[in-house]
Amino acid sequence: MDDAILHRTEAKRDRVIALTQDLIRIPTLNPPGQFYRDICEYLVKVLTPFNFECKLIRADGAPGDSDAFPRWNIVARREGTRAGPCVHFNSHHDVVAVGEGWTRDPFGGEIEDDKIFGRGACDMKGGLAASIIAVEAFLELYPDFAGAIEISATADEESGGYGGVAYLAQKGYFDPSRVQHVIIPEPLGKDRICLGHRGGWWAEIETKGEIAHGSMPFLGNCAVRHMGAVLERFEHDLLPALAARMTDMPVVPDGARSSTMNINSIHGGQAESYDGLPAHCVPDSCRIVIDRRFIIEENIEDVSSEIETLLENLKDTREGFDYELQEVNRVIPSMTPKTAPVVQTVAASISDVMGKHPSYIASPGSYDQKHIDRIGKLKNCIAYGPGELELAHKPDEWIGITDMIDSAQVMARSLERLLLP
């Protein structure tokens, strides 16, 4: 292997800038999930000249899909000239809300020095643009390659991926007989390979009480006090136990290298009226939503039964305590072994391009790998792409142009390793 592909990728600096700016200027905000069709059609124009066969796929009936805001995805495939594996680059095309605090036009694609600014610049339109120039450089040099290359841009990752990768996986697009290597260019850093992510279990807990006049609370049963007892158990028993439960997954940052739980929300009692005068009532209901992140060493049944046991215990010991527990959502952890071919290939390419060994990480939150793993049954999948994770979802989000080139070189080199036997 010589350095031709690295030079050719590097020469696409103007190209990657233009692509990133164009992508940022299509404001694919989620919610509501807008301009999805527009960004897919833009990508058809980009990829068709490289002989990609482009399919636009609407996730009919998926959560969030409507005629006002249809969930469009694109899967583009270019066949090689002989049999071989398929390498798939999957990016999500949706971006989160702009939020406050911007000093730049969030959809302008402004450039200063080595940075391109905009909502989605780092998460993850820069990664998508990097994968496109990597593929273009590869195809220009090696039109006669083995296997196939796919590029997808998918909807709704920021809201769970059900109208995007989950839907495509259900339709067989990530079947291991069709696709063998998946790289998701999420902004994890150009010298890091992300092997997977923790799991998540979301549930609503309601404590029940009995309404009565607020001047005579002894005639009622206060649901908020019962919730207080639940929170006390969390504070004294559950949270310390979770913090002590460490994982072998290389999760970053360090604080997420164990089980964790967030209490997302709490609602109890009657709502105050507009002028803030309270209702004189003992609350008969209090609800919280918990966000329990769990590690690969735990299984989801234990995660939910641990909470249920805690609540049952309160029911046995605390007078008047009653509750309801309802699962809201679940995500299974995913972890690709370091020995997997796509990991080995990208690791070798990082050494080649950057002259150092990669670090291996796992993500504290989940991303679309969960669907590729659980629904697609495809294990040979990683996240690898340019950008700093800390910038994602923040004001004045940006992507480094040099970072995009460097990671595109790694992707292009990986294509050489996988498709030029």
Ligand SMILES: [Zn+2]
């Ligand atoms: Zn992302």
